[in-house]
Every structure is written in structure tokens, then in C-alpha cells.
Amino acid sequence: MSERTFSPEQVEFRDYCRRWIAENRPAAPSFRLPLSPIEVMTEDQRRYLCDWQKRCYQAGLIGSDYPKEYGGGGHRGFQTIATQELGRAGVPYMINIIGLNMAAPTILNHGTDEQKRRFLPPLLSGDEIWCQGFSEPNAGSDLAGVQASAVRDGDQWIVNGHKVWTSLAHFASWMIMLCRTSSTHKYEGLTYFIVPIANTKGVTVRPLIKITGETGFNEVLFEDVVVPDKLRVDEVGKGWTVAMTTLLYERGAAEGAGSGGGTSLDERIDALVALAKGMRRNGGSAWDDGVIRDKVMQLAIRVEAMRQSARRAKVEPLTEHPMRLPLQSKVQLSELLQDLAAVALEIEGPHASLYLGDVHAPENGQWPLAYLNSYGFTIAAGSNEIQRNILGERVLGLAKSK
Ligand SMILES: Cc1cc2nc3c(=O)[nH]c(=O)nc-3n(C[C@H](O)[C@H](O)[C@H](O)COP(=O)(O)OP(=O)(O)OC[C@H]3O[C@@H](n4cnc5c(N)ncnc54)[C@H](O)[C@@H]3O)c2cc1C
Numbered sequence: 001m002s003e004r005t006f007s008p009e010q011v012e013f014r015d016y017c018r019r020w021i022a023e024n025r026p027a028a029p030s031f032r033l034p035l036s037p038i039e040v041m042t043e044d045q046r047r048y049l050c051d052w053q054k055r056c057y058q059a060g061l062i063g064s065d066y067p068k069e070y071g072g073g074g075h076r077g078f079q080t081i082a083t084q085e086l087g088r089a090g091v092p093y094m095i096n097i098i099g100l101n102m103a104a105p106t107i108l109n110h111g112t113d114e115q116k117r118r119f120l121p122p123l124l125s126g127d128e129i130w131c132q133g134f135s136e137p138n139a140g141s142d143l144a145g146v147q148a149s150a151v152r153d154g155d156q157w158i159v160n161g162h163k164v165w166t167s168l169a170h171f172a173s174w175m176i177m178l179c180r181t182s183s184t185h186k187y188e189g190l191t192y193f194i195v196p197i198a199n200t201k202g203v204t205v206r207p208l209i210k211i212t213g214e215t216g217f218n219e220v221l222f223e224d225v226v227v228p229d230k231l232r233v234d235e236v237g238k239g240w241t242v243a244m245t246t247l248l249y250e251r252g253a254a255e256g257a258g259s260g261g262g263t264s265l266d267e268r269i270d271a272l273v274a275l276a277k278g279m280r281r282n283g284g285s286a287w288d289d290g291v292i293r294d295k296v297m298q299l300a301i302r303v304e305a306m307r308q309s310a311r312r313a314k315v316e317p318l319t320e321h322p323m324r325l326p327l328q329s330k331v332q333l334s335e336l337l338q339d340l341a342a343v344a345l346e347i348e349g350p351h352a353s354l355y356l357g358d359v360h361a362p363e364n365g366q367w368p369l370a371y372l373n374s375y376g377f378t379i380a381a382g383s384n385e386i387q388r389n390i391l392g393e394r395v396l397g398l399a400k401s402k
Contacts (some may be wrong), residue, residue: 003150006081007077007309010077010078010081013064013075013078013081013082014081014085016047017061017081017085017086018085018089020059020061021061021085021086021089021091021383022089023230024055024059025089025380026048026051026052026091026092027089029044029045029048031044031045032364033045033048033049033092033152033368034214034216035263035366035401036093036097036262036368037049037093037094037095037096037097037168037214037372038097038106038167038168038216038217038380039214039215039216039373040095040171040216041057041170041214041215041216041392042167044311046095046129046171048092048097049092049093049094049118049126050096050126050127051096051362052091052092052094052095052261053094053095053096053123053125054124054126054127055070056082056086056094056258056370057124057125057126057258058125060073060078060082061082061085061086061258061260062082062094062100062124062125062257062258063079063104063120063124063257063258064078064079064081064082064258065077065078065079065257066104066108066120066124066257067116067186069117070108070114070116070117070120070121071120071122071124071125072120072123072124072257079257079258080254081294082256082258082260083255083258083259083260083381084260085257086260086261087260087261087262087264088264089261090116090261090263090264090267091260091261091311092260092261092262093259093260093261093262094126094258094259094260094261095129095168095171096123096126096128096129096130097255097259098125098130098131098167098168098176099123099124099128099129099130099133100123100124100256100257100258100259100339101250101256101257101259102130102132102246102250103119103123103130103132103174103176103178103194103246103304104120104123104124104178104244104256104257105234105246105254105257106124106192106233106242106245106246106249107119107120107123108120108257109195109245110192110233110234110238110242110245111233112233114230115194115230115231115233117136119174119194122255123257123386124257124258128173128174129152129171129172129173129174130168130172130173130174130175130176131166131168131169131172131174131175131176131197131220132166132167132173132175132176132396133148133163133166133169133176133177133178133195133220133248134146134163134177134178134243134248135163135164135165135166136161136162136163136164137162137164138147140165140383141382141383141385141386142231144186144187144190144240145177145186145245146179146180146190147161147180148161148162148163148176148177148178148179148180148222149161149179149180149181150179150180150181150191150193150227151181152181152229152249155228155229155230155231156226156228156229157179157181157193157201157226157227157228158224158225158226158227159177159179159193159195159222159224159225159226159227160220160222160223160224160225161180161221161336162181162220162221162222163175163177163220163222164208164219164220164338165208165217165380166205166218166219167216167217167218168216168217168372168378169197169205169217169218170205170207170215170218172197172198172205173196173197173198174194174195174196174197175194175196175197175220176192176193176194176233176246177192177193177194177402178190178191178192178239178243179191179192179193179239181236181237181239182237185237187240187381188237188240189237190237190239190240190243190252191232191235191237191238191239192232192234192238192239192242192243193227193231193232193233194231194232194233195222195225195227195231196226196227196231197220200225200247201225201226202223202224202225203220203221203222203223203224203225203242204223205218205220206218206219206220206221210372210373210376211372212369212372213356227331231333236262247381247382249380250381251326251327251330251346251381251387252326252327252329252330252333252380252381253323253326253327258391265303265306265307265336267301268304268337269296269303269340272296272299272340272343272344272347273287273296275344275347275348275362275363275367276289276292276347278295278362279347279348279351279362281347281349286347286349286396291345292343292347295343295346299336299339299340299343301350302332302336303336306332306336307335309325309328309329309332310325310329313326313329321395323394323395324395327387327390327391327395328387328391330381330382330384330387331384331387331388331391333377334374334377334378334384335378337370337374337377337382338371338372338374338375338377338378341367341370341371341373341374342371344367344370345367345368345371348362348367352367352368352371353368354368355368355369356368356369367371377398383385
């Protein structure tokens with residue numbers, strides 16, 4: 001949505017968002033916040049971020065376009081504005097990222113009225129954190145290979161299995177979970193559930209430590225977990241269709257119930273320039289090095305190109321396929337973040353080997369951390385290889401891979 005095409009109500013809402021954010025920006029915490037919500041580890045971090053999400057929700061900046069009866073603001077065309085303004089302001093990100101971007105739109109599209117009334121309000125406010133149980137040790141890119149089983153027992157289901165790479169499960173009240181309900185059909189044998197996680201008999205959440213030394217994701221084990229049938233989402237055997245809705249939102253092809261905040265790409269470019277100006281090199285600074293300046297400029301051009309692509313994606317006559325630009329943005333953004341962090345390490349030179357907690361590490365070791373973390377983003381939400389396959393097959397019409 002271009003600001004030039006805003007209605008008077010949207011202009012008024014944008015101005016309100018700007019005012020509210022300026023007046024309510026939270027004070028910086030006394031502890032370090034991780035780079036993204038999927039690395040949130042401690043109770044202090046959780047509390048700080050949940051409090052921020054709740055305030056944004058109460059102010060109407062989250063769930064703005066969701067129906068009022070399900071806890072939303074009941075508007076149309078407001079969420080993009082709120083998200084943009086939160087992004088511009090460099091305020092903290094929303095912790096309930098899986099709830100807002102994946103569970104909420106899935107429940108809104110496929111859930112019962114009872115599910116929408118029960119789950120959406122505390123999801124939007126951040127009172128209940130959500131996680132996503134799709135991946136398993138033998139089902140990642142081949143998601144339809146899911147083996148965690150749900151077996152019907154009257155008006156309930158008995159769930160057994162093993163999910164992995166489950167971001168935020170350690171704080172989650174609920175999981176959106178893909179289960180096998182029939183072994184006869186690969187795709188039609190899948191059913192989608194909402195499964196209780198916190199304090200649930202038979203559920204074990206085990207943190208996984210990443211190369212960065214941080215956790216944030218987990219493996220989750222299910223042993224005879226009882227799930228009432230009223231927590232099934234859509235029909236038995238329709239799990240694959242429901243999961244495709246979740247993935248559409250997860251991969252950025254459609255807008256969820258709200259996000260925004262975190263470090264913007266412009267801020268990251270500014271931070272690179274500041275880093276280069278501060279690092280000593282050949283009697284001057286790294287910024288005096290034409291090669292470094294050129295690399296930073298190449299990144300700045302990619303940032304601008306992404307911004308213009310995002311604008312173009314919203315104008316139908318300018319896109320020959322509605323999914324092309326939104327789908328490619330996940331590949332572009334994750335690879336840009338990786339290249340950006342790699343240039344930062346080049347600027348730091350040998351200092352890049354110093355990590356978090358080392359008093360001699362430039363900028364507290366943030367850039368080596370960002371570099372290591374960036375590999376997760378090229379894998380999460382479906383690896384970039386898979387995303388390229390999807391673009392090739394569905395957008396360019398190339399022959400299908402096996
Ligand atoms: C930071 C992070 C957070 C995550 N959070 C969650 C979460 O909350 N919930 C959840 O369910 N999952 C989560 N995941 C898991 C993620 O969805 C999977 O890691 C991803 O789908 C890849 O699956 P895999 O790890 O099993 O790799 P595999 O599927 O085993 O793939 C291994 C490699 O082979 C390549 N490959 C596989 N098949 C093909 C093909 N057909 N063509 C070309 N290349 C191919 C892949 O691109 C990859 O490089 C997360 C992952 C990360 C990194």
C-alpha cells in the first residue's frame with residue numbers, strides 16, 4: 001500500500017501510530033535482547049517482550065484488521081500501516097511471531113467460531129504464546145512425510161510423536177501441529193490440530209543449543225497426549241490444505257495479524273557504516289577502504305531494491321504473477337541478512353573472531369552472532385532451495401522436481 005493512495009482514515013491512523021509509538025517507546029532493558037523473537041530464552045526477555053506486545057495490541061497496532069468479535073480492531077487496510085510504523089521506529093519486535101504470523105491466520109481461515117473466540121484474543125495480546133509443530137527428524141523439506149500420529153478415541157485424539165526445531169515451545173501455551181491420522185494416504189492422511197503444550201501430561205519440551213550458544217528452539221516429545229476433538233482444525237484428512245495456509249503466511253506471501261519492530265534494514269546499513277568508520281585499518285579507518293565502501297553500497301542498493309519490490313508487489317498491474325514478489329522476498333531477505341553480516345565480519349577483520357561476552361569484541365560481538373544466526377533464516381520456513389523450487393515450478397512454470 002502506497003502512502004499516496006491512503007484514505008483519510010488511513011492517514012489519520014498512520015499519524016496516530018506515529019504519535020503513540022513516540023510516546024510509548026519502551027525503555028531499553030537492562031539485559032540483552034536477542035536478534036529475533038525465535039532466540040528469546042530467558043524469563044526476563046519473555047516478560048519484557050510480552051508486555052510490549054500487549055501494549056501495542058491494546059493501542060490497536062496488533063490485530064488491527066481482525067474482526068472485533070475475535071479480539072481485533074475490525075478495520076481494513078490498517079495492519080500494514082501499523083506494521084510499517086513499528087518497523088520504522090526501531091522498537092522491539094513482537095515475541096508471539098508464530099502466533100501472529102501463522103496460527104492466527106490459519107485459525108481465522110479454517111477454525112470454528114468457538115476456536116476463533118477462544119484462541120485469537122489472548123494470541124493477539126501475547127498472553128498466550130504459540131509454537132509450530134511441523135518439522136520432525138525425518139520430515140522437514142518433505143513435510144508431508146510427518147509421522148507424529150493422532151489416533152481417534154471417541155471425542156478425543158491420542159497424540160504420539162517427536163517434533164523438532166520448534167521455536168518458542170519453551171514458552172508456548174499452544175502448538176499448531178500437523179499429525180498423521182492415516183498411513184494409507186500421504187497427503188490425505190494428515191490432520192491439523194491445536195495442541196496444549198505448557199503443563200500438559202505427556203508433553204516434554206527439550207531446548208536445543210545452536211552454534212551461537214543460544215537456544216530458542218526445541219524438540220518436543222508427545223507420549224499419549226490427549227487432545228479433544230474440538231481442537232481439530234478443519235476436517236480429518238484436510239491437514240495438508242490447512243498447512244499450506246500456514247506456510248503461505250510463514251513464507252511472507254500474505255500478511256498475518258501484525259508484526260513490526262526489530263532492527264530495520266536501513267538501521268543495519270547505518271550500523272555497518274558506523275562500524276567501518278570505527279574500525280582501524282592501515283592507519284585510517286575501514287571506511288577509507290574503497291572496497292569496503294563499495295560492498296556496503298551494494299548492500300544498500302539491495303535494500304532499496306527490496307523496498308521498491310515490496311511497493312510493486314502491492315500494485316496488481318505491475319506483477320505478472322501475484323505470488324512472485326512476495327515469495328521471492330523470503331529468499332532475498334534471508335540472503336541479504338547473511339551477506340550484510342558477512343561484510344560486517346570483513347570490516348572487523350581478525351576482531352570478528354571475538355564473540356559475545358569478550359570485552360575486546362567490537363560492538364559486544366553482535367556481528368559474529370548475526371552471521372551465525374543468519375544461516376538459520378535461510379533454512380527456517382522452508383529452506384531457500386525449496387523456496388526456489390516453488391518459485392520455479394509455481395511461478396515460472398518449470399518442470400516439477402521429484
Ligand atoms: C531457526 C529455525 C527455526 C525453525 N523453527 C521451526 C518451528 O518453529 N517449527 C517447525 O516445525 N520447524 C521449524 N524449523 C525447521 C525448518 O522448517 C526445517 O529446518 C526446514 O524445513 C528444512 O528441513 P530439514 O531441517 O529437515 O532439512 P532437510 O529437509 O533434511 O534438507 C537438508 C538440505 O537438503 C536440501 N533439500 C531437501 N530437499 C530438497 C529438494 N527437493 N530440492 C533441493 N534441495 C533440497 C535443503 O534445502 C537443505 O539444504 C526451524 C528451522 C530453523 C533453522
